[in-house]
Amino acid sequence: MNLYFDHNATSPLRQRVREGIIRALKEGIGANPSSVHREGRKAKKHLENARQNIAKHFSCAPSQILFTSGACESIRIAWEKYSHTNSKILTSPIEHSCVLSSAKKAQRQGSQVDVLKVLSSGALSDSAAKHDYDFISLQKANNETGLLYDLSPYRSHLGPKGVMFCDAVQAAGKTELSFSTKPYDLMAIAGHKLGALSGIGMLIFKDASMIEPILEGSQERGLRAGTENLLGILSVDYALQELKESGEKEQQSIRQLRDDFEKELKQRISDIEITGEQLPRLYNTSHVQFRGLDGESLVTALDLEGFCVSMGSACSSGTIEPSHVLLAMGMSRKSALSSLRFSFGWNHRQEDIEKLLDSLPAIVDRVRKG
Numbered sequence: 001m002n003l004y005f006d007h008n009a010t011s012p013l014r015q016r017v018r019e020g021i022i023r024a025l026k027e028g029i030g031a032n033p034s035s036v037h038r039e040g041r042k043a044k045k046h047l048e049n050a051r052q053n054i055a056k057h058f059s060c061a062p063s064q065i066l067f068t069s070g071a072c073e074s075i076r077i078a079w080e081k082y083s084h085t086n087s088k089i090l091t092s093p094i095e096h097s098c099v100l101s102s103a104k105k106a107q108r109q110g111s112q113v114d115v116l117k118v119l120s121s122g123a124l125s126d127s128a129a130k131h132d133y134d135f136i137s138l139q140k141a142n143n144e145t146g147l148l149y150d151l152s153p154y155r156s157h158l159g160p161k162g163v164m165f166c167d168a169v170q171a172a173g174k175t176e177l178s179f180s181t182k183p184y185d186l187m188a189i190a191g192h193k194l195g196a197l198s199g200i201g202m203l204i205f206k207d208a209s210m211i212e213p214i215l216e217g218s219q220e221r222g223l224r225a226g227t228e229n230l231l232g233i234l235s236v237d238y239a240l241q242e243l244k245e246s247g248e249k250e251q252q253s254i255r256q257l258r259d260d261f262e263k264e265l266k267q268r269i270s271d272i273e274i275t276g277e278q279l280p281r282l283y284n285t286s287h288v289q290f291r292g293l294d295g296e297s298l299v300t301a302l303d304l305e306g307f308c309v310s311m312g313s314a315c316s317s318g319t320i321e322p323s324h325v326l327l328a329m330g331m332s333r334k335s336a337l338s339s340l341r342f343s344f345g346w347n348h349r350q351e352d353i354e355k356l357l358d359s360l361p362a363i364v365d366r367v368r369k370g
């Protein structure tokens, strides 16, 4: 049996989501919510009901939610209005690649993009940042290291009409995200990190005037073209319902598993380092550097024994490139390429962690010996 420790990439479908989708399919929910006939009206009713529930969860108005095809689209839409000549933008080098490519596009379109410095711990330094930005784009939690960031201080770096965007993809479902009390004006979320379907994302916004559509059309109150992904939207509602019921208990149990994993790992394997161990970080993520081995070989060896973990690095043309996040933290290429991410989630039990811990020392030893 495969054991999957890659929840930060995609969290498997929650039970409530599976059941809800099967029920919706059986009930034939799936017409176009824009159609005026009764099936269309039925779909619309389900869509708006889900929007209301999701809005309640994130403490925003239903009209402040724009459904998209995923977080990358949400991020690109958030950047669109501010990516032009004379625009002053602040971001960081440890953002998701989609933010980094949005920053490159903004630069090509004439924006001035400043990038925060990163300390070796992974913390951000705002020492060189100015105070007149039109747009600030920062993540709440890093997908690779799991480090959490307090974005409040960055608000003071905005100019008078400035807007702050938060990539909340990894934080959603794992930290409290009441939008109305947060210091940001726009926030991106992805369904599949919550245990809902892939291919559904959200951009939550304070004011529609902050959004310039990238696909002009009549859906989503004129903010996006394209028939809404109704089953995807319903799946987010179901996932959030499950999270609401199991939330606190689930989080404590995952934190306990992660902490036990790290404690045992340090005892059983020498020459390892846990990234950001003493810093605020996601309770489900363990980012570990195994000195003296090639991370790709370790991922492959673990995979052969049925353990799915990730390096968090990009694979281009068959070569694993070191993670841009780790390089920005000042790690050498070699250290970055010897680091792995274990991300735990709602479906893990003590036995799963024990199986991993029982196998890992011998596998690491083998890979280290080459």
Ligand SMILES: Cc1ncc(COP(=O)(O)O)c(C=O)c1O
Residues within 6 Å of the ligand: 008, 009, 070, 071, 072, 073, 096, 098, 139, 141, 142, 143, 167, 169, 170, 190, 192, 201
């Ligand atoms: C922090 C962060 N932002 C954005 C994304 C992009 O999400 P998606 O691939 O669902 O569009 C991811 C996905 O891994 C992520 O971890």
